[in-house]
Amino acid sequence: MLIRTPSDILSSEITPESVYLKRRQFMQGLGLGATALGMGLPATGFAASEDPRKSLSFSPVVANADNPFYTDEKTPSFAEASSYNNFYEFGTDKTDPAKNSHTLTTDPWSVQVEGAVAKPGSYPLEDIMKLMTLEERIYRLRCVEAWSMVIPWVGFSLADFIKMFEPTSDAKYVEFTTLYRRNEMKGQRSAFSTIDWPYTEGLRMDEAMNSLAFMSVGMYGKTLPNQNGAPIRLVVPWKYGFKSIKSIVKMRFTSVRPKTSWQSIAPNEYGFYANVNPEVSHPRWSQAYERRLPSSLLSPSRIKTEMFNGYGEQVAGLYKDMNLRRNY
């Protein structure tokens, strides 16, 4: 695990993001996927003076059509992916998180692990980063609001992370909680908010142990910007985006299904599972189509939504005996 502060980086080392991306593609084109070689490719991006993001060392994803962790669909620019966010802790407008999240301090940070595990406790982020091996995954992210983006994440498998805590047989579900810190999170101070803070989400244990479930600590080769859920967030690509909880401070293992924030606000709109499903429409939005962002007015990139966001092969088995219309 290598974290370099911008001041450590020589100007001669600075590579424009576009060049870095091209170089990465070139390496993959040669079949030099670093995973195969068992080495991490140090990724150096340009260090803008105010950019607090740090470069991460990770194994790039293997660019192979059969690799579920990879897609060749177009990713938005980093600027686009970090300026169009739902993170109500910082305001309800899509541009609010980018404007308001600079107030958040993410260092020091630790994740409190509780409940049905042999090794509960408070895990500092530095320790987590030392223990986990970072890899890249390029996933589709489908928001319940009928838009989607393709994001190159950096992080580690949730299953590997959970195994570290040795869950007991009572662990049937895992509940995640976002930071609650009113003085740093503007949206939590709003008198008009419908959300009862802190924000919580949950997964069934077998969902959490699925190989697609991912804990992200970075995107576009660097640590996460605050608006995208720094310093550590969940990514479950077969579910609507609100399941992919941001800025996680607590994981609680339990035998009882946890109640999630959106379920508490509108149980008829948001279910526990929230799997991407074009056949079950949301009271507010038809889920049959999505706008793949960035879009423009001339090419609105309106595409058909896929069952499980196109990850059916990996996750359909989790729900084979369930009525997905009732368990939305």
Next chain:
Amino acid sequence: MAMLTSRQLRIAKAVVFILCLLPLTYIVYAALTENLGTDPVKSLIHITGEWAIRLFVLTMAISPMRAWLGWGWALRFRRMLGLYTWFYATIHLLIVTTYIFAWDWQLAKIELAERAYIFVGFAAWVLMMPLGLTSNNRAVRALRKNWGRLHMLVYPAVLLAWLHIAWQVRSSYFDAVLYAVLIICLLFQRFQKLKKRL
């Protein structure tokens, strides 16, 4: 300023006309320069919807201005503001039809039937149509007493427009509360007038 001379009125009307065109100018400019953000469709829907409700409330504020502040001259701008309300609501509807429904009538029908907030929004626009079409002087003269009766449709229309907003509340009650307060204030003046008559 109780009365305006006809010259002042003409200038004032031109100013209001141009002011009301500013949001549209901004939208066209932002669209051409690709400044509508990552999801321009959503931005367009929000901007046009917001201006429609703002102008709607402003249109309905004319009568109270006259009653409470004695601004009789304000009445001269009501027709233009009302027409602009309908204009922005129409653009809003056209954008939804083009980019969300992609002119797929089957889909539009399902959406109208399944989603109450879409239905009430559409109903508000439908109720505005006869108001817009009968806003010219000839229609006012021809309809005589019925013109006033017909234009009572603004009340159900504004309530439906408010429902359209309130039903979309997800994470913040701010807009729903703001417009509820404004609309209640504006309706209060009508109730007072009604009570006096009875």
